[in-house]
Ligand SMILES: Nc1ncnc2c1ncn2[C@@H]1O[C@H](COP(=O)(O)OP(=O)(O)OP(=O)(O)O)[C@@H](O)[C@H]1O
């Protein structure tokens with residue numbers, strides 16, 4: 638068996654070591670991350686929480702290769718992402734990670750299927766129709782491929798965004814407040830979908846949320862404050878999460 642195959646049980650899907658991220662210069666410098674180390678084990682679901690401005694989005698962007706840390710490293714498996722030149726990183730990002738945003742970020746003039754195909758098209762690969770349909774079926778949207786985002790509910794639009802993130806079969810799915818724009822019931826559907834991806838497909842997922850109930854879907858909660866991981870909870874319940882958050886003053 639090849640070494641890389643044997644490693645997959647113990648290796649992390651993504652790992653950050655001593656991550657620092659500063660924005661701006663001189664007196665105006667903002668230290669968004671001040672030394673964060675995080676490991677995402679394959680097939681696990683991690684929630685990232687903390688007060689506004691604590692660095693959650695910055696951490697997710699750095700882990701997903703969408704932002705570069707000022708110091709420290711990000712690894713996807715054995716690959717040190719922080720050392721890759723921009724083009725190589727962009728190429729790897731399209732196949733290794735998926736990203737879901739609070740505001741869905743769909744193209745309104747394109748059909749559902751075209752939205753899901755878009756990342757592939759941008760990387761110059763021919764859209765694989767079967768994969769697109771498979772991704773849409775997986776999020777419960779079979780038969781809706783010719784509709785436009787405006788013809789779908791908010792929850793359905795977020796499902797399209799999840800299908801778009803999953804179509805390249807990424808090792809890690811990142812989601813930044815994926816239920817933030819949805820009502821409670823619709824939010825639960827999305828969270829159940831993320832949970833199912835982890836349980837049935839072995840997907841690795843990291844999600845930012847402000848909602849203790851949403852965090853209850855995760856295997857683990859990381860609490861950030863002022864650019865540092867200050868607490869960690871395994872098998873969190875919503876009430877435990879709310880209590881810890883209360884102590885942070887978030
Ligand atoms: N591009 C940027 N330029 C300057 N400062 C930035 C930039 N991005 C983030 N910051 C700053 O870094 C800090 C962390 O921001 P970040 O967006 O990671 O917080 P967050 O925890 O996601 O907050 P929220 O819960 O409000 O989304 C904040 O003080 C923010 O103003």
Ligand SMILES: [Mg+2]
Pocket residue numbers: 693694695
């Ligand atoms: Mg944020």
